[in-house]
Amino acid sequence: MSPVLVATKGRTEYAVRCPSCGNWHRHASMGEKKAPCGTAYNVAPRRGRRP
Template identity: 60%
Template sequence: MTQNSNDPEMLETPRGRVSEAVVAESTVPQLIARPVPVQTSGRTEFAARCPQCRDWHRHIGLGEKEAPCGAHYRLEFASRGAA
């Protein structure tokens, strides 16, 4: 039996790197950035001050983001019930 390059076995990363990524991901605190809607000529984008570099970054959607500076954060609006 031959294996195609699309088989999962061919795309699997080394196990050591995967476990390191899981450990690093679980120890990093969840940063949250609050978006400011920006209406452009073609779509609505979301600007937010980066919790790491304190610069403004624009994104086209909400959720988990990787900023141009390399920071990882969650872009979400504050809940209405929180004061």
């Protein structure tokens, strides 16, 4: 899942749209995550364009 950066007052968070419920979930770091709805997914940086 490619995250969207969210700048809060104290830190940077990563928001991703859940493939299961369709809601936005925010996480403090990247990697394997489990959403509040119970879905497990990997939050990873976006890949660049392919030539």
